[in-house]
Amino acid sequence: MDLLTDRIKEDMKAAMKGGNKARLGVIRLILAAIKQVEVDERIVLDNERVILVLDKMLKQRRESIRQFADAGRHDLVAIEEAEIPVIQDFLPQALTETEIDSMVKDAVAESGAESVKDMGKVMALLKTKMQGRADMSAVSIKIKATLAG
Template sequence: MSLKARIQEDMKAAMRGGDKPRLAAIRLIMAAIKQREVDERIELDDAQVTAVLDKMLKQRRESIEQYQSAGRDELAAKEQQEIEVIQDYLPEPLSEAEIGQLIDEAIAASGASSIKDMGKVMGQLKPKLQGRADMGAVSGQVKAKLGG
């Protein structure tokens, strides 16, 4: 079963079960997927759906920071619920050690020696880490290892 089909099935189950918060979050996911499909006139595969979910996760994390700094804890809590639903559809996150190993392999494979080569390294890492690690944090680790 494709990831998109699984999300659709879970939406039906949430409707039947009357789980309104989960249903609302799944509808947001489906809307984001459908928007990208319409914009690009394609059917998204699992990797593309994961990219959409990853982007949604990043947006939610940024929103939580803003809501908390503004003292809007009820809105931050709603965003956190959405994050939990989105994470159900993402692959298992990688450990720090696994991320570090993948960074080292990418640096070695690309022959990167300075911060100027960061794009090459990130280009190799992104497909392997999409949805499994915070790319912002990974970028910081790569920069540190390249002496930036």
């Protein structure tokens, strides 16, 4: 089985050789985050757990961008925005809006959800399928709209 961490380490070597300091910095952050979880939990992360770490990093970047933009710190917004595509490089192919809409509709039908109170059931069905492939906060908004409509 190909480990995602191996691919990330290979990309780090390529960034070092290519002198791509910005990419190298982000890859080092990724590897540090993975290592932190491995040390804390005394395990070696499989690809699924690495995707969770990467997804969490993306979520943190998006939140930081909102906060920095609100504070007028566009210099910091630019840094965070530049890190997102590097992190996304290691995630599975992102879902399109059409795919997300379809999956939400299917999950609502499958779970028998009738109102916003049933949102947890729908999220539970979608989370594993969409993890690392969609912004779950945006998916949450779509689920609410579907259940409210």
